[in-house]
Amino acid sequence: MISINLTEKTLHFKRPARTSRGEYTEHRLVLVTMTDENGNVGIGECAPLPDLSCDAHAYDDLGQVAALIDKAVGSDDYVEVLRPYPALLFALESAMYAIHQSPILYDTPFARGEVGIPTNGLVWMASYDDMLRQVREKLAAGFRCIKLKIGAIDWEEEIRLISLIRKEFSRDQLELRVDANGAFTPDNAMQKLRQLAEYDIHSIEQPIRQGQWEAMALLCKNSPVPIALDEELIGVNSLEEKCRLLDAIRPQYVVIKPTLHGGMTGTLEWASEAQKRGIGSWMTSALESNVGLRNVALLSARIYGTENTFPQGLGTGLLFTDNIDADIELLGNRVWAGSPLVSVHTSGSTGKPKEMMVERRRMFASARMTCDFLGLHPGDTALLCMSTDYIAGKMMVVRSQERDMRLIRVAPSNHPLATIGDTHIDFAAMVPSQIYETLKVAEERQRLSHIRHVIIGGGAIPHEMERELRTFPNAIWSTYGMTETLSHIAMRRLSGSSASEWYTPMDGITVSLADDGTDRLIIDAPLICPQRIVTNDIAEIRDGQFRIIGRTDNVICSGGIKLHIEEMEEALRPHLHTDFCVTKRPDDKFGEAAVLLIQPDGTSDATTFITQVNDICRRVLPQYSVPRRIVAVSHIPYTPNGKIDRKKAEEVGSNCLTSADKLSHEHS
Numbered sequence: 001m002i003s004i005n006l007t008e009k010t011l012h013f014k015r016p017a018r019t020s021r022g023e024y025t026e027h028r029l030v031l032v033t034m035t036d037e038n039g040n041v042g043i044g045e046c047a048p049l050p051d052l053s054c055d056a057h058a059y060d061d062l063g064q065v066a067a068l069i070d071k072a073v074g075s076d077d078y079v080e081v082l083r084p085y086p087a088l089l090f091a092l093e094s095a096m097y098a099i100h101q102s103p104i105l106y107d108t109p110f111a112r113g114e115v116g117i118p119t120n121g122l123v124w125m126a127s128y129d130d131m132l133r134q135v136r137e138k139l140a141a142g143f144r145c146i147k148l149k150i151g152a153i154d155w156e157e158e159i160r161l162i163s164l165i166r167k168e169f170s171r172d173q174l175e176l177r178v179d180a181n182g183a184f185t186p187d188n189a190m191q192k193l194r195q196l197a198e199y200d201i202h203s204i205e206q207p208i209r210q211g212q213w214e215a216m217a218l219l220c221k222n223s224p225v226p227i228a229l230d231e232e233l234i235g236v237n238s239l240e241e242k243c244r245l246l247d248a249i250r251p252q253y254v255v256i257k258p259t260l261h262g263g264m265t266g267t268l269e270w271a272s273e274a275q276k277r278g279i280g281s282w283m284t285s286a287l288e289s290n291v292g293l294r295n296v297a298l299l300s301a302r303i304y305g306t307e308n309t310f311p312q313g314l315g316t317g318l319l320f321t322d323n324i325d326a327d328i329e330l331l332g333n334r335v336w337a338g339s340p341l342v343s344v345h346t347s348g349s350t351g352k353p354k355e356m357m358v359e360r361r362r363m364f365a366s367a368r369m370t371c372d373f374l375g376l377h378p379g380d381t382a383l384l385c386m387s388t389d390y391i392a393g394k395m396m397v398v399r400s401q402e403r404d405m406r407l408i409r410v411a412p413s414n415h416p417l418a419t420i421g422d423t424h425i426d427f428a429a430m431v432p433s434q435i436y437e438t439l440k441v442a443e444e445r446q447r448l449s450h451i452r453h454v455i456i457g458g459g460a461i462p463h464e465m466e467r468e469l470r471t472f473p474n475a476i477w478s479t480y481g482m483t484e485t486l487s488h489i490a491m492r493r494l495s496g497s498s499a500s501e502w503y504t505p506m507d508g509i510t511v512s513l514a515d516d517g518t519d520r521l522i523i524d525a526p527l528i529c530p531q532r533i534v535t536n537d538i539a540e541i542r543d544g545q546f547r548i549i550g551r552t553d554n555v556i557c558s559g560g561i562k563l564h565i566e567e568m569e570e571a572l573r574p575h576l577h578t579d580f581c582v583t584k585r586p587d588d589k590f591g592e593a594a595v596l597l598i599q600p601d602g603t604s605d606a607t608t609f610i611t612q613v614n615d616i617c618r619r620v621l622p623q624y625s626v627p628r629r630i631v632a633v634s635h636i637p638y639t640p641n642g643k644i645d646r647k648k649a650e651e652v653g654s655n656c657l658t659s660a661d662k663l664s665h666e667h668s
Contacts, residue, residue, distance in 0.1 A: 002099070004069060006062050007031040011289055011320040018125040018152050019181045022051070027287055027320075030065055032088075034095040042098030043326075044091030045259075045292035053260055054235035055085040079265050083237045089263030094295040097264075110301035113338025116331065116401055117297055117306070119314040120145040120177060125152035131161055142332030142368065144378050144404050145175040145202075145311040151183025155192065162199050171200040172379070175311065182209035182231060189219055197224035205255055206230040217249045228253035233261045239269055246277055254279060255313070257296075259286040264299055271303050284313025290326035293317050297328060297335050309404060331364045332402055344391045344483060356483060365527040366486040367395060367402040369506040373491065374453045374475075378404035380426035383451070385409075385416030385434065387640070392458060395487040396429055417444040425451045431458035433638075436465060448472070455479050457488055459643040460566060463573045469494045478503075480548070482535070486528050490546070502545040511546050513539060518552060538564070554646065559590040563625045568594065575616050577601065579636045581644050582627065583653040595653035596627040597636060606632060629653070 008030055016023040029047035046065065048056045059065045068088055072078035082089035097105045109115045121138030123131055123146055131148070138146050146165075150158045165176060176199070184192055184207045196204065203226040208215060210232040220227045229251045236245050246254075254274050258267045267283065274281045283300040285293045293316060300312050314335040317328060329336050341357045370376075382405040386393040393412075400407040408423060410416050414437035416430065428451050430438075435456055438444045448454065449472050457479035469476050476495040480503045481488030490503035490511075505511055508527050514520040514534060521539035524532050538549045550564030557563075565582045572580070580598035587593035596617065600609050610630050617626045637648035 001037050002073075003035050004073075005033040005035075006065055006069075007033065008062060009289075009324070011324075012322055013319055014321050015124070017287065017319065019149055024049075024287065029289060029292075030059060030062065030091070031291060031324075032065075032069070032091040032095050034099055036099055040099045042095035042100075043291055044094030044096075044098075044295065045288050046087045046091040047259055047286070047288045047292055048087040049260070049286060052231070052234065053087055054237075055087055058085055059088065079263075083262065083266070086237065086262045086266060087259045089265065090258045090292070090295070093264040094292075104302060105295075105298040108298075108301045109306045110337055111298055113336065113342075115306045115397075116334030116336040117300060117314060118145075118309055118311045118333055118404065119330070119335050120147045120175075120311040121333065122146075122313070122315055123148045125149040127153065128157045128161055132164065135161075135165055139169070139174070142402065143315075144173075144333055145177065147177040147179055147205075147313065149181065150178050151180045159195055162196070162201075166199045173377075175202050176200065177202045177205070179205040179230070180207045182206050184208050186212060186215040186219075190222065193219070193223045193225050201225045203228045203253055206232060210234065213245070213248050216251075220249055220251045226252035228255045230255040230257075233257075233270065237262055237266060239273075242266075242269055242273055246273055246279060250277075251279060254281045256281055256283050257286040258283075258299060259288060259292065259296075264295075267299060268303065282310060282312050285316045287316055287319065289320065289324045290317050290328050291324050293335075294326045294328040294337060297337060329360070331361050332368070333404070334401055336360060342394070344394055344486075358486060362528050363395065363398045363486050364402050365508075366489075367399040369508060369527075370395075370399055370455075370488070371403040373506045374427065374455075374477075376403050376405065376427055376453070380405045380452075381424055382407050383410065383416070383420070383425045383428035385412060385428065385430060387412045390640070391483045391487055392429060392431075399427075414438075415441065415444060417447040420447060427451070427453045427455075429455045429457065431643075432456060432461050432465065433459070435469075436462070439465070439468060449474055453477070455488070455491065456494070457481065460569070461494070463570055466494055470496070470499050472496070482533075484529060484533055485523060485525060489523055489525055489528070492547075502542065502547050504545050511539075511541060511544075513541060519549075520552060521546060521548070556584045556592050556594050558587070558592050558594060558624070561624050563594055565594075568621060568625055568627075571620055572596075572617065575620055576613065581636050581649050583646065583649040585629070585650070585654040587628070590628075593628040594625065595629045595631060597631050597633050597649055597652060599635060600632050 011027045013025055016025050027047065029045055032044045032046060034042045046059060048059065050056050068085060072081045072092065075081045078092065079089065105111060110117055121143035123134040123138060135146060178196065178201055186208055189207045193207065205228045207219060207227060233254060236242055254270055256267050256270045258264055261267060261270060271281050283296060285296045293314060297314050315330055317323060317330050327338055329340055340360050342360050342363065344356050344358055382396060382400045384393065384396045384407055388394050388397060410419060414434055416434055417438055438448050451474055454476045461478055472495040474495060477491040478494055479488035480490045489509045490505040492500050492503045510524045512522045514522055519538050521535045521537045522532055523535065536552045538552060539546045540549060550566045554565040555562050556565065568582045578599045578601040580596060583595050583597060584592050585595050598613060600606060610632060613630050631653065633652060637645040639645050
């Protein structure tokens with residue numbers, strides 16, 4: 001048994017929503033809440049538009065709504081009963097699907113919060129200056145597609161605005177759609193369409209008023225700008241009528257709105273019949289609250305798939321001053337469902353990986369900084385070759401979505417370029433171990449040199465590798481960051497004449513040093529982190545840039561002298577041609593002592609190998625930093641994302657007793 005509750009609400013627009021038919025300052029809606037015997041709840045929204053919806057006056061009071069619902073749920077087929085009432089049909093279908101968590105809506109990556117749906121930015125009719133301001137705000141927010149409402153101000157002013165937009169942004173940079181809401185007449189429409197065609201317009205919605213099928217068909221046949229039907233679909237509720245309209249007019253597109261065009265059932269019919277005829281389509285909301293908007297988005301993800309990059313019209317969640325919370329948000333040019341919090345895992349370089357919950361909007365802010373820093377553009381190709389269990393992999397997905405890049409996925413491995421063939425890659429992120437193995441294979445090395453931007457993070461870059469990468473013609477970068485900063489906050493160039501040991505913070509990031517004498521790096525990144533981060537990295541700052549000297553937790557306090565593990569490893573790296581790391585152990589005499597863990601190279605017996613390594617250490621390192629113990633091990637411990645596991649390394653260094661370990665050397 002399902003109980004139904006009706007709630008009336010009026011939303012208020014932040015600014016008047018003007019069309020060629022007039023303007024809206026508020027929007028009345030009815031929420032339909034269903035609860036089953038198990039306590040499962042589903043909510044739908046009935047929000048017809050006055051003077052536009054075919055059923056606008058069917059819900060003047062809640063008694064009318066209740067009577068229609070009673071009639072529908074008491075029938076054998078509530079969909080057929082409610083076909084003349086698309087707004088209420090959409091509400092009931094949404095609530096019922098939610099109660100049953102129907103896979104039709106809820107079994108998609110979008111519904112699970114894994115991907116967002118691209119959407120256009122909507123610019124309302126206003127004065128020329130006001131519309132120009134709106135356009136610039138949308139572009140600054142990251143929109144790559146803008147829809148302009150036209151027909152309410154002087155035509156010459158509208159054309160001037162469109163001309164100005166095109167002078168600043170080419171078709172490749174910005175997709176431009178216009179919506180006339182029937183403002184043209186059959187007599188002047190073709191002339192205006194020819195003018196619009198000069199500015200690379202993607203499409204125009206409803207150039208003349210609906211109901212003029214013959215005139216509209218003629219326009220669709222001859223227009224230099226593709227035509228999308230919108231209001232024309234209102235009131236066309238039966239499947240037979242839909243087919244007749246599409247066959248008669250033959251538009252290039254249809255714009256489908258569940259509230260206006262037949263609920264979820266009607267939307268699926270429109271999309272299917274359009275596809276059969278080679279007619280494109282997309283979905284938009286019809287000024288619903290976030291409740292209706294979320295259900296429109298869920299249906300859009302089901303119809304068009306979540307790999308679709310064609311912008312939908314789902315950006316209306318920002319229109320109202322008093323919108324309803326409904327687990328949906330707009331980030332840049334994408335709409336997301338589910339919680340605004342995302343689970344990420346630390347790298348585990350100093351212990352077991354830990355789960356963190358971060359705000360999705362901060363991940364997108366980080367992604368935008370990286371894309372801006374590197375000059376990445378929509379349509380560029382990005383390579384995902386790391387696990388999305390960790391922040392580095394997750395952020396590659398977010399960057400591709402924020403900048404509308406084409407994401408190519410390969411299974412995480414030490415040879416990520418082995419299978420990409422001649423595919424052009426503009427942007428890739430790798431860890432040092434992947435670079436190390438890639439450089440060994442001539443074909444993969446060549447592919448690496450053709451990637452426009454490569455960022456390397458997740459661990460120290462060996463000196464030999466850095467020297468080799470300096471000869472590469474493309475842009476290769478070392479990144480600085482951590483999980484708490486949602487990947488990196490600064491980069492330094494490794495390749496070419498601009499190679500440097502100094503990191504440059506991205507825009508919006510500032511750094512300083514702690515004043516407690518430790519010289520720990522402090523990061524201020526307000527768009528990414530709500531609070532300042534005091535790191536354990538010891539740094540030096542110069543002209544806004546910084547370089548890392550070591551870590552406070554990687555300092556060995558030996559006999560009153562501070563030894564920096566990273567500096568010791570960097571000094572030894574050119575001379576030791578096998579895997580190794582420096583760690584520490586407690587020492588009765590000196591407090592702490594340096595320990596070198598190293599894999600035998602197989603060229604000599606164990607004793608000789610240890611002796612040779614010891615000689616190298618004495619020759620390369622200052623006397624006070626020569627490791628007091630050298631321990632041969634079968635492998636160096638690494639975390640899953642390629643960093644040295646410092647905690648495990650310290651355990652190995654502390655637990656290997658000289659008397660029990662023949663492959664060790666100790667001196668005083």
